[in-house]
Amino acid sequence: MIESFLIFIGTIIMEIIDSGLGMMYGTLLTPILLLIGYPVSSVIPAILISQAVGGITGTIFHHKYKNADFNGLTNHMKIVIAFVSIGIIAVILGVSLASKIPDTILKIYIGIMVIIMGLLCLITFRYKFKWWKIYLIGFISSFNKSTTGGGFGPLSSTGKIICGVDSKVSIATTTLAEVPICLLGFAMYVILNGFPEKMFTLTLILGAAIGGIIGPYICSKLDKTKLKKIVGILAIISGILILLKVFLK
Numbered sequence: 001m002i003e004s005f006l007i008f009i010g011t012i013i014m015e016i017i018d019s020g021l022g023m024m025y026g027t028l029l030t031p032i033l034l035l036i037g038y039p040v041s042s043v044i045p046a047i048l049i050s051q052a053v054g055g056i057t058g059t060i061f062h063h064k065y066k067n068a069d070f071n072g073l074t075n076h077m078k079i080v081i082a083f084v085s086i087g088i089i090a091v092i093l094g095v096s097l098a099s100k101i102p103d104t105i106l107k108i109y110i111g112i113m114v115i116i117m118g119l120l121c122l123i124t125f126r127y128k129f130k131w132w133k134i135y136l137i138g139f140i141s142s143f144n145k146s147t148t149g150g151g152f153g154p155l156s157s158t159g160k161i162i163c164g165v166d167s168k169v170s171i172a173t174t175t176l177a178e179v180p181i182c183l184l185g186f187a188m189y190v191i192l193n194g195f196p197e198k199m200f201t202l203t204l205i206l207g208a209a210i211g212g213i214i215g216p217y218i219c220s221k222l223d224k225t226k227l228k229k230i231v232g233i234l235a236i237i238s239g240i241l242i243l244l245k246v247f248l249k
Contacts, residue, residue, distance in 0.1 A: 006020040007033070011050065015211025019050070019058035020218035022171035022231055023153030025051055025208070026145065027238050031245055042196040045189040046204045047210030048145075051107045051181035054208030061213055065220035068172030076169055079134060079160070083177040086135045091108070091181055095188040101147065104246055110144050111242035112154075115128035117158035118235030121228060137163065138177070145178070146185045152178060154235040167228040171219055173210075189190030 009171030022063035033043045062068050068076040068084065144156045153174055160170035187194075222230070223248035 004203050005197035008203050010206050011207025012140050012211040015054040015208040016099055016215045018080065018153055018216030019054060019175050019212045021234055022157030023234055024176045024238060025153065027154060038200065040151040040169060042195055042200060045186050045196045046201040046243065048182040048186040048189065048203035049171045049201060052179050053185065053205045054212035055175050055179040055182065057209050057212030058216055059179065061216035062175055065216050067168040067219050069175065076173055079173045080177045082131065082134045083138035084140045084180050087177065088184060089179045090142035091146040094143040095185060106147055107242050107246045111239045114154040115239035117155055118232045118239060120162045120182045120234060121158040121232030133163040142181050144180060150236065154238045158235045159233050161228055161231065167224050167231060
């Protein structure tokens, strides 16, 4: 009971960070739950479905606080559609290949990629927006999410910023784009492996739903320039933690 409560509180905190800064939910929560002793077969699908729920509440409040405009076919919504359309292909490929690619190789690749994105995000340079960049980042981010449960936010949020997207818009569109990507990944895991442990999954869902309400408010109050730097620094920290987990085993 105490363990479930701590997981519930931890999930709220992780989703606040994720919906407020665009990353860290699956990247941090997945290894923590694995270290506690929960099996991968329960952790990955539970992370996916809970993040989808957190993404729904997060999107509602990102729109409410005007971090992005999702009212109709706006440019912000078009970014989400681009991410999701290419992401669906990446998720199907990722789930299919997840058991065939060594876990260590995947984590090293994601860790290095996230660090590079974070560094690029910190460089004071005006990046030009190109749709092909959005599609590329969407594919890589979704592939990461479907194979490891994490890695979507750090790449998606920093990737869009270096593609020329405003930092708040980048975070808000990442929150919304994760919803269908996570739902598809969850559905595929259930079809292939069965439904994860119900109480454990419900605990994560409730925590993420609450966190998704608070995070967007924090995002709305942060200065855009500072927010870009925070996202970059968090991405670098995230990548380092992933690599440390691999090499300090």
